[in-house]
Amino acid sequence: MTDPGSARAGSHFDEQNRSVEDAEDVGSDKDLPGGVTEEPVIVDVADVEPELADPAVVAERVAPTRAIDTAVGADLLEMRDVTMRFGGLVALDSVSFSIRRGEILGLIGPNGAGKTTCFNAMTGVYRPSDGQVVFDGEPLGKLKRNQITRRGIARTFQNIRLFSEMTALENVVVGTDARHRTSVPGATFRTPRHRREEHDAIERAMALLEFVGVGARATEKARNLPYGDQRRLEIARALATEPKLLCLDEPAAGFNPAEKAALMDLIRKIRADGYTVLLIEHDMRLVMGVTDRIVVLEFGKKIAEGQPAEIRENPAVIAAYLGVPDDATA
Amino acid sequence: MSTPVKQTSATPLGRPHAGVGDRFRLWWNAQSRPAQWAFGVPFILFIALVPILNIPVLTTVGTNFGAVMAQFGMIALIAIGLNVVVGQAGLLDLGYVGFYAVGAYTVALLTSPDSPWNQTGEGNWLSQDWAWLAVLPVAVCITAISGLLLGSPTLRLRGDYLAIVTLGFGEIVRLLADNLGEITGGGRGLSQVAYPQLGQTEANPGGLFSAGNVAGRINSGVWWFWLSLVLIMVVLLFVGNLERSRVGRAWVAIREDEDAAEIMGVPTFKFKLWAFTIGAAIGGLSGALYAGQVQFVTPTNFNVINSVLFLCAVVLGGQGNKLGVILGAFIIVYLPNFFLGRTDLFGIPINGNEIANYRYLFFGLALMVLMIFRPQGLLPARQKLLTYGRQLYVAARRTAKRQHGDAGTGDQHGTTGAEEVSR
Amino acid sequence: MHRRSMRAALVLVAAATLTLAACGDKSAGGSGSGSESSSAATSGASGSSSSSAAPAGGDLAINPLVQIDIDGNEVEASTGTDAVSPAGDGSATCDGVSVAMAGALTGPNAALGLNILYGMQTALKEHNDANANCQVEIKQFDTEGDPQKATQVAPQIVSDASVIGLLGPAFSGETKATGTIFSQAGLLSLTASATNPDLTANGWTNFFRGLANDAVQGPAVAKYLTGSAGFSTVCVVKDNSDYGVGLAETITEGLGDAADPSCAADVKTGDKDFSATVQLIAGAEPDAIFYAGYYAEAAPFVAQLREGGVEAAFVSADGTNDPQFVDQAGSAAEGAYLSCPCGPAPEEFAATYESEHGQVPGVYSVEGYDLMTIILSGIDSGITDRAGLVEYVKNYQGQGLAREYQWDDNGELSSSLIWMYEVG
C-alpha cells in the first residue's frame, strides 16, 4: 500500500498476508480445500457476444467517448513546482513537467526517487505541500480521490489491488460505474436510466476485457486469475472509468520477456485508441521501447526530460543509474 | 474494516462441481425469470405454511410455533438489514439493536396510551384501527434518519472504531429509553401498543393480529409471521436490486479495498452512509413489527447482547448471502425454542429445558468451532452484482456442462442472452 | 534468564500460598466469626435457617416486625395455624387436570420464578400424597421474564386442554404482554408476584393478584416511615426495572414532603458500584434511604453507604427481601427495614420446603404455596373447567399461610396488607 494515511487502515498483516498469498495462489488453479482438482470455467465474452470477436468493434467500444478540452499534443496534465514533504523528509522538490495529450510518457528514476509519490500527488492520494497539479486546464486543488477519477485520471497499482471476490467482469463494471449517476433510489426501483446504465456497463466491460485479453475469464473471480491476467484486468478496470489520462504503476513487474512484449503492444494499442498514458516502470528496455518522452527523477528532483534517445545519452541519468544494469534496478 | 479476503477456505466460484450449493446456484442463475418464479413461489408458500402444518419434530413444544416463527420473521428482517451493513458494505456494526429499538419505540411512543406523545384515541390524528400501519412508515423514516445522524460523523472512522462507536450508540439508545421515564415509561415500558386491527369477530374481539388470537392453528403469531414474510419479500426485492447495481458493487468494492474503490471513482463515504441508512431503516421496520406483535416495549429487550446475537445470525448464516443470513436468523431464534419443553427427540429421552438453559454455552462453543472450520458461514456469499448478468451465468453453466462432457442444451439461451446484452 | 526467574517467582508464590493456607482460618472482624457454624441468615420470608450458606455478618436474619395497612397503621397479624391445607380431606377425585406455571425459570431472573414454582410444588406434593384419586400435575412454562418469549409461551398454555388454571405470569412486563391472551381464553391467571398496579385496570376478568400491589405497598411503607418510624427526610433511590420505577413512584408520592428530591437517584440493574449515589446521599444527610429494586444491587449499595459513612436507616421492599441480601451485605444490612406484601413463612412450611428443594424459601415462595393451595382446593371441589375455576377464585375466601385471601371485583385482594421486616 502506498498511502500511509489510510494504509494503516488495513493491518500490516493484511498486506503481508496478501502478498504472500498472491505469490502462492496467483495463477494456480490447483487444489480445492477438499483436494479435488477442478478446471476453471472459461466463459469467453466473445462467446456471449459474438461481435466482440472482431477487434475493430472492440477497439471502437473501448475508445474514449468523453470530450477533452485539451487539444492533441497540448498539455493534458501539468505538474507545477510540486513539492511534497513528509515531516522533515522532502519526497518531491518543486518538480515540474507536463504530460501531453496523446503521448506515452515514461517516469523513471532509481528507487526512492519519488516516482510513486509523484503518482500519488496526481491521483489525489496526497495533496502537494506546495505547487499545483493542473489537469485538463483546471487545478486539482482539494478534489477527493473519487472526484479526480471522475475528472479523468485513472491508475493501476504497483501491488495489484483488484476486488478479489468479484469476478473479472464485475471488477471492470465497478470502473464503468464512475461514469454512472444512478444511486440508491434509481437502483431500488430499477428506473430506466439505471437499466440503460447497466446495459452500457456490461457491454463496455465485456469489450474492455476482450481488449486487454482476458475476455475468456469474464466470470472468474479476480483472485483466481493468473498473475498476468490480474495485471491486465487492472488496466481494463482503469480504462473503464473513461480516463483522459491512464497512469500505469510498474505494470510489467514480475513479467517474463514475452509478457512484457505483449504489454508493450497493449500500451501502444491503448494509446492508439485515443488515451494518454503515463508509465512508471523499472524495466528500461520496456520504457525505452514504448514511450514517446521520458521524465527522470532522482532524490525528489527532476534531473532530465526528453525523448528516449536523449535520455539514454544524458550524463546525469547515466550517473544516477551508474553501475546498475537496466534489468536489475527493480 | 478493510479486510482482505482470504483464499484458504472459500470455495471459489467458477468451479462448478465443487459442491451441491454451487451446482444449484449455477442451475438457478441460468433459469429464466418465469422459471425462477415457478420454483420460487411454491417454496415461499411452503415456508409460509410451515407453522400451520404441524410437522412432527419441527414444531416447537414449549413455545407456540407460530409465535416463534413471528419472532423469526423479525430477526430475519434484522439479519437482512444488518447484512447490508456488515455483509455487503463490510462495516462492523455492534449497535444494530439501537435501530431496532428506535423503530419499536417510535411505534410505541406514537400509539401507546402510556406515552405522552400518544396520537391515537379521541381528537388525535391517528385512527385506532390504522394506527400501526400509519406509524410504520414513520418508524422506518425516523430510524433511517437516526442511521444518517449516527453515520455521518462516524463513518469516516475505521472499522474497529466504528464497532465501538456503534456499540456505544446502541447502549445510548437503550439508556435513553431507560432514563427518559417521563416519555418512554423507563423500566415500566409502554404497553397497549397499536397493532393492525383486522378481522375482528365475536370470538376474537382484538382481530387476527391481536395477541389474544390464539385459538386454532392460525393464531396471531402466524399472522405476524405472514406479515413479516411479505415485508421480507419486499425488502429482499429492493435489497436484491441494490446488490445487482452500482450501489451493491460499490459496497463490495468498499468492503474489499476501500482505497482502491475510491480511486476507481466510488464515492465511498456516500455509499457507506447509504448502507448504514438502509440497514437502519430495515432494523426500524423490524422494530415496528416487534412493537406491534408484543404490544409492549421495555428497554431490557434492546441490550447489547441482542446486537451480538444479530451479528452472530449474520455470520453464522453467511455474511453477504441474503438467504444465508435468513437461515442464520432462523437458527438463532428456533434452536433454543426447539429444545424448550421437549422431553424426547426421536425416541431418545432428553431434558430439553436443561439444554435450553445452557444455550449460551452451546452457542458459544458452536460459534468458536464454526469460525475455525467454516468461517464463511453456513451458506457462503456468492454475490451477483450485475443486473443483466444472466446470459453470463447461462454461458457459465453451459461451459461447465461442456467441460463435463454433456455439451449442448444451452446454445439457445446463449443467443438470447447475447441479444439481451446488446438490446 | 527471564524464564528462570519467572519460574522461581512462581515457586515462591506457590510456597507462600501453601504456608499461609496452613495457618488456617482467619476470623472476621465485627460481630461474626468466619468459621463458626451458626444458624445464620434466618430469612424473614422463611423463618428458618440456611444450612449451606456461610455465616454472613454474624447472626443477622430478616425478622418480621409488624404488619401494616395502607395508611401505615399496625394491624394484628392473622397468619397462622388455621391456614387451609392443600391436602384437603383426602377424598378428592379428578383426572388429567393440570395447573400451569409461567415465569422465568431460566436466565438471569430465574430465582424469583423458581421460588414460586418450588412453593407450588410443595403444596402439590401435600395434595397428591393425600389424594390418591386426584393426581394433579404442574406444567412449567419458561418465559425467561422476556415479554416476547411470553407471547410465544402463552398460546401453548392456552391450547393445552388439561390446563385449567395458571399461576403466573411472574413479572409485570410479561403480564402486560400476555394479559389479553389469557383473558380471551378465559383462563385463570393468578399471579404471585406481579405487583404493577395497572395490571388490574385492563378489564381482565380472569386476572387475580395474590398479594398487595405497589399502589398499596408504596403508600403503606411511606406512611409507616413518616409515622411510626418517625423519619422526616427520606432519599428514594430506584433501579431501572419495571418494579423499581413503579414502587419508587408510589413511595415518593406517599412520602410527600419527606421525600427529598435533591438526593433521589437512579441506578441500573447490574450496577455494583454506587459511590456517586453514596456521595449524593451523604451530602443530603437524610434520616432514611428507601431503595426500590432488587437485592443484587441493594446489598452492595447498603454496604457502600455504610462504608461511605452514611448511618441513615436503610429501607427497601420485597425485591430485597431475600436471604441473599443479608449474605452479601453482611453487617451493613443490620437494622435495615424491608417491607413485603409477602408474609413470613411458618417454620413448618420452611422446613418442608427446604427438605424438598434444598434451599430456604425465598420471596414469594409462600405465595406460590398459598395460591396453589387455592387452585387445588378448587379442583378438589370438583371443578374441571377453566370458567369454573375463575368463578371459584372470584368467590374464594380463606386463610393462607401468609394472609387471608379474598378478592374484589378487579382481582385485587380485598384486604391488602404489608409486612415490615427488620434485619437483626
Added chain:
Amino acid sequence: MSSLLSVGALADGSWLAVPAISFNIEALGDRFWSLTIEGLAYGSIYALVAVGYTLVYGVLRLINFAHSEIFMLGMFGQYAVLMLLGFSPSGNAYAEGAVMTIVYLGIAMIGGMLISGGAAVGLERVAYRPLRKRNAPSLVFLITAIGASFVIQEFVHFVLPALTDGELGGVNAQQPIRLVEQKEQFTIFGASVTNVTLIIIGSALVLALATDMFVNRTKFGRGIRAVAQDPTTATLMGISRERIIMLTFLIGGVLAGAAALLYTLRVPNGIIYSGGFILGIKAFCAAVLGGIGNLRGALLGGLILGVMENYGQILFGTAWRDVVAFALLILILMFRPTGILGETLGRARA
C-alpha cells in the same frame, strides 16, 4: 373504518411534550476534588484492563472481545486464592493488621494474575491460534471472541459451581471477602482519600509503570513493538511471532487479573459471572479513546474515562453515567479519529 389521519389534530402541536434534563452544576463544583480522586481510582482499573485490549490490538489488529471475561476470571481467581488462604465469605471486614493485609492482598493479586494470565494465553491457544493459521479475516476473530466470551461466562455460571461444590460461580454474586475496611486516610482539597483508593491508585501506577518499562525498555518489549509495527520484518529479524503474541496475551491477562483484585476491593459484591461485561466494554472504550494499539493511550484513556464519567453522573444524574461515557467516546472520535494519542504502540514512532 375511520379516516387514516386527522390533519387538524396533527397541526395542533400540543401533543409534543419534551422532557427536561436537569444539570447539577453546583454539586459538581462542591465535590470536584473528591469526584476527581474517585474517578482516578476507577479510571486506573479501566486503564489496566484497557492495556490488554490495546496490546492485543496493536500486535494482532484483533478486538479481543473476550478480554472482559479474562478480567471476570481474575476476580474469581483472587477470590479462590483468598478462600484457600482460609478466609471465608463474610459481610464484615477482616482485621489482619496492615502488613498481613498487604501480604494477603499481594498473594490474592498474584492468584488473580495467574488465573487471568493463564486464561488469556489459553484463549489465544485454543480460539485464536487456529484462526491465525487460516488467515481468517478480523470479523471471524471477533465472532470467535464473542463465542469464547459466552463460553467463559456460562462456564462460571453453570459448570464452576458443579466443580467447586457450589462454592464458586453460579447465578448469584459471591459473598464478599473483605480484607480492607474502607477508611479515610487524609484529605486533599477537602476531598477524603481512603485506604482503598490509595491501594488502587498506587498499585495501578506501579503496574502501569512496570508495563511501560517492559514494553519500552526490555528485549521482549522491543519484540512486541517490532511485531506490532512490521510482523514480517520482525520475523526476519529472528523474533518469534508466536511467542510474542503469547507474551502479549499474557501481559494483558496479568494486568486484567491485577485490575480484578483492585476492583473487588472497591466493589466487593461484584464477583459474578456477568460482572466483567460492562467493565470490559468501558475498558475497550478507554483503549479506543486513548488510541487503540497505543499503550500509554490506553492508560490515559482509562483515567479520562473514569474521571469524566464520574463528573457526568453527578452533573446529569447517576443514571446517565454510561451515556456520558459513550457520548464522550463518540465526541472524541469525531474530532480525533484515531484517539487522543494516536495509534502507535509504545514509543515505536516517537
